[in-house]
């Protein structure tokens with residue numbers, strides 16, 4: 695609860711741009727952990743502390759997942775450079791689409807969708823935030839030869855999230871499980887959007 699409150703307050707402090715758009719602070723800088731150290735530390739974890747996630751850290755997670763590291767290209771590779779991945783931050787205060795160009799969160803739903811993310815694995819709803827990795831399949835390539843490209847794209851985003859978490863003291867797990875129908879309904883997404891993976895994220899549980 696404390697963690698969620700912090701994120702909510704953080705969103706308010708970050709500056710509401712439009713009625714439902716929140717400008718994020720710059721992502722956290724370099725933690726000093728090397729890539730090899732992050733690879734050694736990477737693992738899946740399914741218990742989370744109530745400790746708050748600072749908004750600049752959430753900004754860093756989102757940037758690592760699907761942000762821009764060049765004017766027109768991203769931290770994650772995509773098949774044919776379609777940049778088709780869309781990520782959402784799913785929190786108690788609602789669901790937000792990450793606008794990477796603006797470094798902002800755009801609110802798309804007022805509901806707490808963490809139970810729909812968790813589905814049959816209740817632990818997932820205890821994380822203060824889950825990153826939902828979706829793909830916009832409106833390009834015709836995805837109905838033909840490129841049918842599976844966005845699945846691979848999503849896997850690369852997941853790897854980025856794992857490594858960012860490992861390098862910044864956060865824990866997470868990549869999940870394919872989720873209530874797809876409930877999420878699509880709440881987020882008003884149709885057949886041209888695929889929901890591939892999600893990542894509950896938090897600090898390690900103190901009770902471990």
Ligand SMILES: Cc1cc2nc3c(=O)[nH]c(=O)nc-3n(C[C@H](O)[C@H](O)[C@H](O)COP(=O)(O)O)c2cc1C
Pocket residue numbers: 736737738739740815867868869870871
């Ligand atoms: C594509 C994919 C889907 C996964 N789905 C789930 C899931 O729905 N629930 C879950 O608890 N873990 C899920 N996992 C996590 C794996 O169980 C985990 O990565 C595996 O046990 C290896 O553990 P490690 O990540 O600590 O190396 C998934 C992992 C991948 C790559």
